Amino acid sequence: MSIVVPKPGWMDSDLEQLADTTNRFSDRDCLPHDDRWRAQRHADRDIWTKAGAAGLLCASIPEQYGGGGGHFGHEVVITQALAYKMAGGFSNSVHSGIVAHYILRYGNEAQKQRWLPKMATGELVAAIAMTEPGAGTDLQAIRTSAKTDGEHYVINGAKTFITNGLHANLICVVARTGPEQGGKGISLIMVETDGLAGFRRGKLLDKVGQHTVDTAELFFDGMRVPTHQLLGSEAGRGFVQLMEQLPRERLIIAVGGVATMQRAVDETLAYVQQRQIFGKPLMAMQNTRFKLAECQTKLSIARSFVDDCITRSLADTLDLSTAAMAKWWVSEMMGQVVDECVQLHGGYGYMNEYPIARLYADARVGRIYGGSNEVMKELIARTMDGGKR
Ligand SMILES: Cc1cc2nc3c(=O)[nH]c(=O)nc-3n(C[C@H](O)[C@H](O)[C@H](O)COP(=O)(O)OP(=O)(O)OC[C@H]3O[C@@H](n4cnc5c(N)ncnc54)[C@H](O)[C@@H]3O)c2cc1C
Numbered sequence: 001m002s003i004v005v006p007k008p009g010w011m012d013s014d015l016e017q018l019a020d021t022t023n024r025f026s027d028r029d030c031l032p033h034d035d036r037w038r039a040q041r042h043a044d045r046d047i048w049t050k051a052g053a054a055g056l057l058c059a060s061i062p063e064q065y066g067g068g069g070g071h072f073g074h075e076v077v078i079t080q081a082l083a084y085k086m087a088g089g090f091s092n093s094v095h096s097g098i099v100a101h102y103i104l105r106y107g108n109e110a111q112k113q114r115w116l117p118k119m120a121t122g123e124l125v126a127a128i129a130m131t132e133p134g135a136g137t138d139l140q141a142i143r144t145s146a147k148t149d150g151e152h153y154v155i156n157g158a159k160t161f162i163t164n165g166l167h168a169n170l171i172c173v174v175a176r177t178g179p180e181q182g183g184k185g186i187s188l189i190m191v192e193t194d195g196l197a198g199f200r201r202g203k204l205l206d207k208v209g210q211h212t213v214d215t216a217e218l219f220f221d222g223m224r225v226p227t228h229q230l231l232g233s234e235a236g237r238g239f240v241q242l243m244e245q246l247p248r249e250r251l252i253i254a255v256g257g258v259a260t261m262q263r264a265v266d267e268t269l270a271y272v273q274q275r276q277i278f279g280k281p282l283m284a285m286q287n288t289r290f291k292l293a294e295c296q297t298k299l300s301i302a303r304s305f306v307d308d309c310i311t312r313s314l315a316d317t318l319d320l321s322t323a324a325m326a327k328w329w330v331s332e333m334m335g336q337v338v339d340e341c342v343q344l345h346g347g348y349g350y351m352n353e354y355p356i357a358r359l360y361a362d363a364r365v366g367r368i369y370g371g372s373n374e375v376m377k378e379l380i381a382r383t384m385d386g387g388k389r
Contacts, residue, residue, distance in 0.1 A: 008307040010073050010314055018059065018070075019077040025054045026087035033089075034212065041204050042166050042214035043089030045125075051090055052122030058096045061104060066117030072248065072313050076255050083259035086355060086362070089212040091163045093252045095119065098245070099126035099172050102188060106231040106241055115170060115190065124192075127168035129159040129218055130242070136161075137375055139174070140182045140239070144220065146175035146189055148227060153177070153189060155198075155223040161369075165216025166204055169193045172231070173220070174238055183239030188231040191223065198223035209361030246371070247323035251313055253370045254306050254326035257334040260363055261299045264334075267356050268292065268341040271348075282344070291340050298333045306330060321383040328376035331366035338363045 029050050030043075037043045051057050059074035061067025068074060075097045082092065096119070103115055118124040135141040144157025155175055162168070171191045178185030193199045202217030232241060269292060272282040282288050309326045312318040342349035342360050349356050367373045382388075 022081035026085035030087035037212040048122030058120040066120035080259040083256040095126045124170040125167045127164040130174040144175045152224045159218040166214035177235040186238035188238040250323040250327035254330040257330040264341040324376040324379040328373040
């Protein structure tokens with residue numbers, strides 16, 4: 001008998017249909033290319049236009065801007081389905097879940113009309129470029145500068161670890177527009193990169209896992225970008241804009257983490273039931289049963305908490321601290337569960353042909369990106385401490 005997963009309150013038939021569409025898309029358009037994409041360390045560019053045609057891009061963006069007209073729940077089911085299927089290759093969460101919402105929230109009407117419909121079809125692929133070689137967690141230390149010259153910003157700097165970095169042609173660049181110290185002089189500028197002088201992509205980064213996702217360095221050398229591509233009505237609001245959007249971004253990481261745990265447990269249960277050892281299935285060993293029971297418990301608790309966070313996010317009441325809890329705790333549990341599941345596979349768990357080995361490599365970064373887990377704990381403690389220190 002398998003564990004029955006209760007249907008969360010936010011799930012409806014429309015969302016179930018979208019999950020089915022995403023599953024079919026993964027089987028048809030992603031997984032058959034998986035080995036080749038892994039070897040070349042990126043998906044083919046046309047996965048974006050295929051995903052657009054299937055209705056998977058900008059699902060939570062209003063129809064008037066070319067989107068699917070859905071809500072955060074639509075991004076959730078797409079993220080869950082892709083994570084469970086292990087069908088990476090295009091980081092829809094960065095494209096639709098993050099950048100599209102920066103434009104929707106802070107863009108003016110002309111900007112929304114210009115970028116969102118093309119993002120929904122996959123003609124534009126979006127990335128967000130915050131991290132620099134000298135500034136990751138400490139975002140206020142960024143050095144990329146955007147100096148005004150007439151009607152243009154002249155942008156100079158370097159970014160690293162940028163998801164969708166190979167295919168992106170619309171990049172939300174976090175740059176310093178003013179002399180003020182710390183977060184005050186930081187702005188978000190949308191950069192259209194096709195044919196843009198001074199824009200250069202560095203090498204594709206060779207990651208430990210997530211091999212189908214293109215992650216790259218970007219270099220800006222005197223790029224001239226119209227000042228009307230600033231997000232928001234005035235410069236210097238970038239840091240606040242980033243902070244406002246972080247809870248949803250962190251929750252998306254937790255959503256993917258729950259789906260990854262579910263896949264790890266399902267793979268492992270099937271494996272230990274058929275693997276014979278000392279004349280009986282590996283599942284008959286008490287250690288196996290206890291370890292799988294522990295994994296299933298962690299998964300069920302994580303799912304329950306994340307479902308509650310999704311409900312709060314849909315009601316627009318998810319706070320920074322609770323989202324930080326979801327991000328750090330789920331990614332931590334995901335690490336523990338996947339590691340235990342590798343152990344139960346024995347040597348086969350260390351072979352890349354087994355999904356569990358790939359999950360192991362893919363999951364590790366969950367504790368690092370989107371704000372490292374140490375930073376999540378600091379945020380939670382700050383709230384407990386009344387915002388002091
Ligand atoms: C696969 C991948 C994809 C990514 N995608 C993107 C992207 O699309 N766009 C983008 O802009 N960035 C992206 N990043 C960057 C990611 O967000 C950063 O790696 C992350 O924020 C950590 O920054 P850092 O690597 O510079 O580490 P550092 O900031 O140097 O941190 C090093 C260590 O110090 C710890 N630390 C830092 N501050 C504190 C503190 N106050 N208290 C205690 N410990 C602390 C950290 O937790 C960490 O363990 C990606 C990274 C990876 C690996």
